[in-house]
Amino acid sequence: MTLLGPRRPVREPVPFLDLPEAHRRIRPELDAAWSAVLDHGAYVGGPEVARFEREFADHVGVGACVGVANGTDALELILAALGIGRGDEVVVPTNTFVATAEAVRAVGARPRFVDVRPHDLLVDPAAVEAAIGPRTAAVVAVHLFGQVADMPALDAIARRHGLALVEDAAQAHGARLAGRRAGALGHAAAFSFYPGKNLGALGDGGAVTSADAGLVDRVRVLADHGRDPHDRHVHRVSGRNSRLDTVQAAVLRVRLRGLDADNAARRRVVATYRDLLPESCRVLAVDPRGEPVHHLAVVEIDDREAATDALTAAGIGWGIHYPIPCHRQPAFAGDGPPPSLPVADAAAARILSLPCSPGTTTDQIERVAAVLADHPRRDR
Structure with missing residues (x-):
């Protein structure tokens, strides 16, 4: 007979991010949402997309929103809609996910990397101003780790030098600074709905928000093959295919409520x-x-x-x-x-x-x- 010593209690692992638990809490609502999409059959461009765009714009506190395929596309489309391209420089904090800089490269511009502040690792406004040169066209403020960058200081710098100020809000859904939400503090903002984000889809997704309805309209055209909004058979500019699918919009509407x-x-x-x-x-x-x-x-x-x-x-x-x-x-x-x-x-x-x-x-x-x-x- 083998004698066994006292058994140690087995402790459950601590997950870095517990997405299954988050979805279990809202599973009935999710089931209803995608069942509705299955029933109406509009899997691309369905009614849930426009509804989510309105609801997310209201949540952010801006006038306009357009859903796109992912957060990287959102950044690239903003820069393209602003007319930024070859020969331009865009100031970007070096402490960010590489997508921020990739979007700059994708439109043909050059990222100009700057340092961050030691206490919060967010972009340093003094470093931004020191990096501005004759080719600088825009500044990207990254709201890293869920905290809004110092937008009042960055906005003053951008205005002083006549630059566009773009928010990379991929990690800051719902964050506020001085009472205003991320996504309503610059010329335009890019959001990612990657599953691990605070507001995550069940796959890729993204959005552009802005108080400038004209800018959002340009993004919408570029994201839809450059299609004329009044005649779908006419393509006014060379665009691309970057859309938020209906089922993802339906999921995001559910998750936005909580x-x-x-x-x-x-x-x-x-x-x-x-x-x-x-x-x-x-x-x-x-x-x-x-x-x-x-x-x-x-x-x-x-x-x-x-x-x-x-x-x-x-x-x-x-x-x-x-x-x-x-x-x-x-x-x-x-x-x-x-x-x-x-x-x-x-x-x-x-x-x-x-x-x-x-x-x-x-x-x-x-x-x-x-x-x-x-x-x-x-x-x-």
């Missing part, structure tokens, strides 16, 4: 992290004028490799956003030697994204905090 509540839950998650994490983890600062939505719960930590090894061993999900700043990506090596952007370079080796979903529990956060407090530091 977005503010989900964002409030994310704020509670990050507030709990602030209370429980050890001093070795620095949670990024929040602008007191703002209301972030914490698309990601980002901290800075000294020995990231040891920390991530310990988290993995404990069954806890994690991410890094982003380990290689854009100015050091091989894709942009042809633009010349990488500029000196010390804040982003230093942060790239220290940033760590912790589990953060509306349903992340205090127990799960306590487990994360305990692992990060106890993990062994390697000699450096």
Whole structure:
């Protein structure tokens, strides 16, 4: 007879992002939404698309919205609609997902990378102004990790130099600064509805918002093969095919109803992290004028490799956003030697994204905090 020792309790993994749980809560509404699409059969350009565009524009607080295929297309279409192209430069923070810079390249312009602020890793307005030159046509403000960039300062700079100010709001659905939502603070804004976003579809999707209805109309034409809005057989310009499909719009309409509540839950998650994490983890600062939505719960930590090894061993999900700043990506090596952007370079080796979903529990956060407090530091 084999004697067995006491069994250790098996603890469930802590997911980095729990999408199945988020969808379980609204499954009956989702079932009704896509059943309606199946019944009417308008799988492209169905009525749910226009309804979502109106509802999302109202949520953001702007006059117009057009759904497109993804967030990268949204950025590219904005730049194209603004007439930005070959010979132009666009100022872009280096601490962003590569899509921000890809969109600039896609219209034939050159991204001019600038550094970020050390306390929140958002674009530094002083660095933006220092980078402006005779070829600068626009500034892209990235609302990274769910917090709005310093738009009052950036807007003043853009106005002073006669530049377009574009918002990359792919990580900031519902975020506010001084009472105004992301997506209503520049000439136009690009949103992504990739499944992991705060407002996510069940596949790719994106949108452009703006108070300038004419700009949105130009985006709509470009995204629909350059088609004349009054005669679908006439193509006034050379455009492309970039559309938000009906079923995704139907899903987004359901998820939009709970977005503010989900964002409030994310704020509670990050507030709990602030209370429980050890001093070795620095949670990024929040602008007191703002209301972030914490698309990601980002901290800075000294020995990231040891920390991530310990988290993995404990069954806890994690991410890094982003380990290689854009100015050091091989894709942009042809633009010349990488500029000196010390804040982003230093942060790239220290940033760590912790589990953060509306349903992340205090127990799960306590487990994360305990692992990060106890993990062994390697000699450096």
